[in-house]
Amino acid sequence: MKHDRILLDHGSGGRASHDLIASLFLPQFDNEFLREMNDSAVVAIGGTKLAFSTDSYVVDPIFFPGGDIGSLAIHGTVNDLAMRGARPLYLSVGFIIEEGFPMADLKTIAGSMKNAAAEAGIVIATGDTKVVPKGATDKVFINTAGIGIIDPDVNISGQNARPGDKVILSGTIADHGITILTCREGLQFDAPLKSDSAPLNTLVAEMLATSRKINVLRDPTRGGLATSLNEIAGQSRVGIRVHEEAIPVRPEVQAACELLGIDPLYLANEGKLIACAAAQDAEKLIDIMHKNPYGRDACIIGEVISDHPGKVFMKTIIGGNRIVDMLTGEPLPRIC
Amino acid sequence: MKHDRILLDHGSGGRASHDLIASLFLPQFDNEFLREMNDSAVVAIGGTKLAFSTDSYVVDPIFFPGGDIGSLAIHGTVNDLAMRGARPLYLSVGFIIEEGFPMADLKTIAGSMKNAAAEAGIVIATGDTKVVPKGATDKVFINTAGIGIIDPDVNISGQNARPGDKVILSGTIADHGITILTCREGLQFDAPLKSDSAPLNTLVAEMLATSRKINVLRDPTRGGLATSLNEIAGQSRVGIRVHEEAIPVRPEVQAACELLGIDPLYLANEGKLIACAAAQDAEKLIDIMHKNPYGRDACIIGEVISDHPGKVFMKTIIGGNRIVDMLTGEPLPRIC
Numbered sequence: 068m069k070h071d072r073i074l075l076d077h078g079s080g081g082r083a084s085h086d087l088i089a090s091l092f093l094p095q096f097d098n099e100f101l102r103e104m105n106d107s108a109v110v111a112i113g114g115t116k117l118a119f120s121t122d123s124y125v126v127d128p129i130f131f132p133g134g135d136i137g138s139l140a141i142h143g144t145v146n147d148l149a150m151r152g153a154r155p156l157y158l159s160v161g162f163i164i165e166e167g168f169p170m171a172d173l174k175t176i177a178g179s180m181k182n183a184a185a186e187a188g189i190v191i192a193t194g195d196t197k198v199v200p201k202g203a204t205d206k207v208f209i210n211t212a213g214i215g216i217i218d219p220d221v222n223i224s225g226q227n228a229r230p231g232d233k234v235i236l237s238g239t240i241a242d243h244g245i246t247i248l249t250c251r252e253g254l255q256f257d258a259p260l261k262s263d264s265a266p267l268n269t270l271v272a273e274m275l276a277t278s279r280k281i282n283v284l285r286d287p288t289r290g291g292l293a294t295s296l297n298e299i300a301g302q303s304r305v306g307i308r309v310h311e312e313a314i315p316v317r318p319e320v321q322a323a324c325e326l327l328g329i330d331p332l333y334l335a336n337e338g339k340l341i342a343c344a345a346a347q348d349a350e351k352l353i354d355i356m357h358k359n360p361y362g363r364d365a366c367i368i369g370e371v372i373s374d375h376p377g378k379v380f381m382k383t384i385i386g387g388n389r390i391v392d393m394l395t396g397e398p399l400p401r402i403c
Numbered sequence: 404m405k406h407d408r409i410l411l412d413h414g415s416g417g418r419a420s421h422d423l424i425a426s427l428f429l430p431q432f433d434n435e436f437l438r439e440m441n442d443s444a445v446v447a448i449g450g451t452k453l454a455f456s457t458d459s460y461v462v463d464p465i466f467f468p469g470g471d472i473g474s475l476a477i478h479g480t481v482n483d484l485a486m487r488g489a490r491p492l493y494l495s496v497g498f499i500i501e502e503g504f505p506m507a508d509l510k511t512i513a514g515s516m517k518n519a520a521a522e523a524g525i526v527i528a529t530g531d532t533k534v535v536p537k538g539a540t541d542k543v544f545i546n547t548a549g550i551g552i553i554d555p556d557v558n559i560s561g562q563n564a565r566p567g568d569k570v571i572l573s574g575t576i577a578d579h580g581i582t583i584l585t586c587r588e589g590l591q592f593d594a595p596l597k598s599d600s601a602p603l604n605t606l607v608a609e610m611l612a613t614s615r616k617i618n619v620l621r622d623p624t625r626g627g628l629a630t631s632l633n634e635i636a637g638q639s640r641v642g643i644r645v646h647e648e649a650i651p652v653r654p655e656v657q658a659a660c661e662l663l664g665i666d667p668l669y670l671a672n673e674g675k676l677i678a679c680a681a682a683q684d685a686e687k688l689i690d691i692m693h694k695n696p697y698g699r700d701a702c703i704i705g706e707v708i709s710d711h712p713g714k715v716f717m718k719t720i721i722g723g724n725r726i727v728d729m730l731t732g733e734p735l736p737r738i739c
Contacts, residue, residue, distance in 0.1 A: 073504040078534025087532065091506070095513040096496075096520075100528040108528035110493050112552060115449030121495035121548055122531045127539075157446050159457035159548045160432075163499075166736075168409040170427070177431040184432075192436040192444035195458045196423065198414025200736055203463075205539040212457055212495045212548030216448060400502075400536055 074397075080289025081333075081394025085298075104302060105225050106147040106285065109217060116219060118153035120144055121212035127401040129176070129206055131250050133243075133262030134337075136209055137176035139403060141183035142264050142337055143288065144211040149268040150284040150340065152223040152275055153215030155187055160194040161210040166201045176207070187266035189213065215268075221275060227282035228303035230373035233349035235342040237270065237356060238263070238364035239315040240292050244334025245323050248399050258319035265338030270359045277355045280345035287341055288403055290394040293332040295341055296379045297393040303343075304376040309369030309391070311383045333394045335402045343371055410733075416625025417669075417730025421634075440638060441561050442483040442621065445553060452555060454489035456480055457548035463737040465512070465542055467586050469579075469598030470673075473515035475739060476545040478600050478673055479624065481523045485604040486620040486676065488559040488611055489551030493528040494520065497546040502537045512543070523602035525549065551604075557611060563618035564639035566709035569685035571678040573606065573692060574599070574700035575651045576628050580670025581659050584735050594655035601674030606695045613691045616681035623677055624739055626730040629668040631677055632715045633729040639679075640712040645705030645727070647719045669730045671738045679707055 069086070076083035085104075093101060100108035107120035124140040134142075141158065148155045160180065164173065184191055242263040249260055267286065274281060283303070287295035292314070300307045316324075316331050324331045338361055344352055349367055356362030379391040405422070412419040421440075429437060436444035443456035460476040470478075477494065484491045496516070500509065520527055578599040585596055603622065610617060619639070623631035628650070636643045652660075652667050660667045674697055680688055685703055692698030715727040 071506050073500050073502060073506060073509065073534055075502050075534050075536060078500070078532055084532065088530075091510055092513060092530065092532075095510075095517040096527045096530075098526055098528070100493075100526065101530065108493070108495075110528055110550075112453065112492065112550070113449060113451030115451060117448065117550075119493055119495060119550060120529050121497045121546070123497040123499050123533045123546060125499060125533050125535050125539075156448065157436075157444070157455055159444075159455060161457045161459040161497075161546045161548075163459050163461060163544055164409050164414070166409060166411050170407050170409060173409065174427055174431075177428060181431040190434055190436065191432045192434070192446055193456050194428065194432075194437065196414055196420065196428075197459050197461045198409055198411050198736065199461050199541065200411060202538075203461075203541040203737070204544070205535065208499055208540070208544070210457070210459060210497045210546035210548075212497075212546075214446075214448070214453075214455060214550065400534065401539070 075400045076397040079394055079397040081294050106150040109151055116217040118148045118151040118215040118217055120147035122147060123208060123210040124403060125208050125401050126403050128250055131262055132246055132259060134264040135176055135179050137179035138183040139264050139337060140209040140211045141180050141187060142266050143403060144213040145187045145189055145266045145268055146286045148213050148215035149271040150286055151217060152221040153217045155189040155213055155215040155268050157192040157214045158189050159212045160191055162196045163204055163208040164198050165204045165206050166198055168207055187268055220279060223281060223284050225283055225285060225299050225302035228299050228305050228343040228371045229282060230305055230371050231346055232282055232343040232371040233346050233367050234307060234309060234369040235344060235349060235352060236366060236368045237340045237362045239317050240336055241316060241320050241331035241334035243337040244402055245320050247402050249323060256319060256323055260319060260323060263336055263338035265361050267340050267361055270361045273355050273359055274352055278344060278348035278352055280348045281342055283343035285341045287336050287339060289335050291333040291335060293391045294394045300379050301377045306372040306375040307369060307379045308372055309381050311381050313366055313368040315364050315366060411736045412733040415730055415733040417630050442486040445487055452553040454484045454487040454551040454553055456483035459544060459546040460739055461544050461737050462739050464586055467598055468582055468595060470600040471512055471515050472545055473512035474519040475600050475673060476547045477516050477519035477523060478602050479739060480547040480549040481525055481602045481604055482622045484549050484551035485607040486622055487553060488557040489553045491523055491525040491549055491551040491604050493550045494525050495548045496527055496530040498532045499540055499544040500534050501540045501542055502534055504543055523604055556615060559617060559620050561619055561621060561635050561638040564635050564641050564679040564707045565618060566641055566707050567682055568618055568679040568707040569682050569703050570643060570645060570705040571680060571685060571688060572702060572704045573676045573698045575653050576672055577652060577656050577667035577670035579673040580738055581656050583738050585659060592655060592659055596655060596659060599672055599674035601697050603676050603697055606697045609691050609695055610688055614680060614684035614688055616684045617678055619679035621677045623672050623675060625671050627669040627671060629727045630730045636715050637713045642708040642711040643705060643715045644708055645717050647717050649702055649704040651700050651702060
């Protein structure tokens with residue numbers, strides 16, 4: 068352990084988060100499920116393959132363009148289930164609320180959760196509410212845990228990328244991260260920024276109906292696209308090469324990132340996925356993704372290679388070739 | 404809605420908590436699972452009956468005699484699953500940690516969780532860690548969600564109490580609540596107080612192996628024995644009569660409660676259960692419970708009656724008969 072106190076960086080989703088899990092949690096809780104380091108565990112109960120996942124949501128501000136902490140808490144866990152190819156079924160919800168929190172805001176958040184759950188087709192089956200004294204927490208935190216069902220022949224994991232696979236991205240990057248950052252800093256831009264928070268389970272179901280040669284799915288949330296690609300490269304012991312000009316970024320997001328000196332590769336997304344799929348099925352997948360509202364900008368951004376296992380390379384627009392590392396340092400806490 | 408802001412009382416587990424759920428959450432999330440108001444939802448997946456439950460743990464102090472926030476976070480959710488007659492299988496864990504929290508304390512907590520999970524025979528299959536800036540939370544909060552499997556012929560619910568059932572209590576009350584309260588107030592007593600935090604799944608399994616005529620199980624946590632009995636009476640539309648002299652309270656707990664002017668009936672327990680079971684099997688159940696370390700003081704404390712549905716009565720030691728209501732007002736926030 069390099070530190071004797073928890074730093075913000077330990078919650079970034081990047082290098083320090085991985086170190087904390089590897090050095091503190093895994094030695095205690097070690098088992099086959101956690102060791103996989105995937106978005107959800109896959110467990111077999113009574114002959115059925117289930118995905119099981121949890122996330123706590125601590126985003127600040129709790130209301131932002133494109134969503135709020137309630138919709139985010141549904142989308143985030145639905146997406147973690149979908150990233151194992153699961154059909155989300157049931158959610159648990161745990162609220163931790165600060166004394167004095169406005170009842171009207173709680174009602175708005177619950178309404179967002181209801182709508183988000185309805186769109187994703189998931190049922191909020193169980194819940195818990197804790198209230199802590201004023202100052203013991205900041206407004207409201209929400210935990211959701213989810214269960215989904217996986218078809219017997221679906222086997223999607225961060226460990227399954229194979230050399231030759233195409234790397235597919237479902238749309239533009241950094242929309243959520245830059246929206247939260249500019250909201251928090253009180254910055255205004257001409258073209259309004261908006262979180263991409265969305266449920267991806269229908270998109271995934273359509274992809275799986277088109278091809279069973281999808282080896283990896285991951286939603287690049289905390290730590291952004293760069294961190295997720297590094298996780299896949301590390302888990303699968305492969306190299307990944309991406310092409311900078313292929314990665315879609317909205318012009319207004321690009322402009323805000325340049326102004327703030329932040330690399331969009333490291334900003335969170337809450338409605339995007341990365342897929343590694345057999346090259347022969349890649350175009351077919353792109354075609355089907357384009358028909359879904361959450362995959363309209365889907366594109367192939369690179370390929371899995373056998374050289375340099377664990378590393379991610381980017382062919383830059385000006386023709387260079389650079390190593391893209393995991394996020395180190397936390398530019399922006401409480402992103403989700 | 405009677406209040407425009409969240410009060411501590413809304414998290415007490417008592418009347419105000421029930422009002423918040425009924426007036427705000429149920430209208431939004433309404434479905435058959437939530438409407439049952441049980442400790443866990445029971446869902447059928449692929450022909451298998453599963454219990455699914457969540458709780459967030461915000462106890463202050465995080466270390467206390469008899470346990471810590473880590474062991475409590477395992478026991479609490481294991482017990483919520485066991486209260487539907489489920490065999491606990493998998494847990495998710497979500498940490499929300501304050502920046503600057505000592506790494507050594509986190510390690511101690513993770514160690515407690517490991518030991519508690521091992522005793523309960525449950526696997527921590529998936530997790531999440533968030534870090535929030537100093538002051539945005541108090542030390543550490545933990546959410547756990549759990550999945551357990553239920554035998555097809557087991558049907559335990561707060562709605563199933565029947566007139567004639569005996570009401571069984573597995574041991575002494577108020578140990579957890581009084582321990583947290585005296586810790587927080589810095590009070591010292593001659594006889595040391597200790598939380599009863601414990602996993603009850605093995606006790607429940609042994610009870611179910613002895614009798615399938617157990618209709619209700621409930622662990623009287625927040626709001627104490629009085630609130631849980633009222634919940635059962637309300638859900639099952641029956642009356643419940645208990646006998647004050649039958650309810651076991653440790654002398655040191657009784658003394659501390661008298662000193663502080665607190666009724667032990669309303670203090671939290673974290674290793675006790677209430678069962679409503681057919682009268683003919685009650686003695687058999689008590690016998691088997693006495694053989695389990697967590698049921699050594701098990702006893703029959705009363706019976707389910709058809710009169711006065713929704714009400715709980717207590718025959719007092721001095722011969723009176725009083726109505727025992729749900730907890731109203733929050734004597735002690737952050738108890739679990």
